[in-house]
Amino acid sequence: MTSLHRPELEDIEVQLLLEGVYQCYGYDFRNYALSSLKRRIWTLTHAEDLPNISALQERVLHDRACLERFIVGLSIHVTAMFRDPSFYMAFREKVIPILRTYPFIRIWHAGCSTGQEVYSMAILLEEEGLYQRCRIYATDMNEQVLQKAKSGIFPLELMQEYTHLYQKAGGKRSFSEYYTAAYDSAIFRASLKERIIFSQHNLATDSSFNEFNVIICRNVLIYFNKTLQQRVHKLFYDSLCTFGILGLGKQETLRLTPHEKYYTELKPGEKIYRRLN
């Protein structure tokens, strides 16, 4: 569907939509990175079969089900289990030895989306014999997305790719041990969820709720503009124990941010940082 783009008008419509959603519902997308946000808004507009963003605003504000679709559409982060296997290898090599010295380990997956990275870390911790010492918090801003994560059910067709990534990440067993296949779904073992609490939390609006030894937030910050990124980094800094670990996505960085000086990078290029005293 080709639309006649009027860029300046479009920018105004986006601002009005975001302001409307914030004032009506409290979801604050006003400091999301504009380019990827606009792309997603247009995708949602087309999916609703509407001609422009103002029409989307009308439906979002008056139709609760549409709002839900809108929020989910802006919440889902496409990810994979053991995405960037070298991150998990580096985590095994550099972070696990540190965690072994703690009797009790608190981990926060911020912006967990559909949960792939949470289950990946649970598997890793289990294989390293640390899972029982952990309390894992997996949070996301949207309840529907959280329910998906909580279910631990993923399309079976993805398991081949995930198996490959699991092996590259230093997986010690057979990946298929961790799930059962049912029709076209893979259902991950309930025991992997024992130590995980799934809970709603909005990085744009909510504050710190605990102190953690490890915070994982990979390829979530890319969707935020610099202002919101700074807010979130402050939130993470305030939520990390001294020498706590922060894990970011492969092409994310603390470099040139105000918080750069509070961390040291544990392995060049893997975006695993340790909070300094």
Place this chain on the structure above:
Amino acid sequence: MAFELIVVGTSLGGLSALKVLLSGIPSNFSVPMAIVQHRHKDSDQLMGVFLHDFVSLPIKEVEDKDEIKPGHIYIAPADYHLLVEWEHFSLSTDAPVSYARPSIDVLFESAADVYKNRVIGVILTGANQDGARGLMQIKQRGGSVIIQDPSTAESAVMPTAALRSLQEKETSHIPEIARSSRKRVLSKPEQALESSVPLVLPLTEIAPQLVYLCHPLRS
């Protein structure tokens, strides 16, 4: 009208094509360039290292929120989409577009949106149609577009698709005409920069054309 960004898209045959293109970019070239080459999600950073040997400008894989600096060349990282904001890049891990992540359409559409008529879009050799839509957006917003002559491309699919989407009635695709038209218009610099005509050029002519568009007094 000064150009502020060049965006380049390529896939199959792209590494060799980029070698040739970048070799022709002089060390005092000031307009930043962002490149999407389709790459496998497992591919590592060697692409930037490899291309570094062929160009005297700084070249790097984009990290989120990297500033778009004059005289720098940027490469879209594997398994991310590359987008532009005003003066800096942003990344996304949204679903592949035209089966690709990084997708050329995503970069080009974003560049057209932010830079409007101050961007040049370049499509090189490639095996699918990614980039055709984005190139059209650039043209519609008044930017300039250059397409590698399909008959000289290792894979003609991408440049051909790009051409078709632009409805090529205004194309001048014989290199001699391009060269002579450059000579004619040099005396009228304002006219020289009015180049919404899509140019179809052999690979070796593309860098000189970029220099002409961006630094007309030096070419």
